[in-house]
Amino acid sequence: MTKHTLGSYPHMLGFEQLERLLERTAKSGNEGYPPFNIEQTSDHSYRITLAVAGFREEDLSITVEDRQLVIRGRQHDDSADRVFLHRGIAARQFQRSFVLADGVEVGEAAMENGLLHVDLTRARPETVVQTIRIKKG
Structure with a gap:
């Protein structure tokens, strides 16, 4: 089975950085803790x-x-000064990573009822039309 990269598609020019981002995301090792939602x-x-x-x-x-x-x-x-008869809630650390597209900015973060909310905004892309002049040769 051949692995296709973005560079193997002739009409996809300059997307090498996107490919590196996808590879980095796949290797980030995010486990299932803590659970999260992403909403628009x-x-x-x-x-x-x-x-x-x-x-x-x-x-x-x-x-x-x-x-x-x-x-x-x-x-x-x-827990050094506490005696647990049962310990089902462990103190554990975590790291969650999310790759951001160009133009996505991190806004506010807030805690509410045991939930951490992080707001993101994406700048509206400008529509750019550029005319390229053809030189006479």
Whole structure:
């Protein structure tokens, strides 16, 4: 079976960066924790919602690194002075990554009822028509 790349399609010029983004996304290793939703809130805006019950705002960090939204969580384990008869809620850390398209900007982030909401907006693309002059040879 032959692996096709975007470069193997003659009409797809200059999409090498997109191909690298797709490969990076496939290798990001996002596991299933924490669960999340992505919803479209308007024609040009989105909201990512992560279920982060047990995390405080100071336990979470949100960064944009090389067109990639990275959300990290690290709970402080304060169980040293506590005795658990059953421990089903573990303090665990996570990292979730989302690759952002050109023009997508991260807006506000808010915590509400154990959910972290991160709002994204996409700039409306300008319609550009360019006429190329043909030189006489």
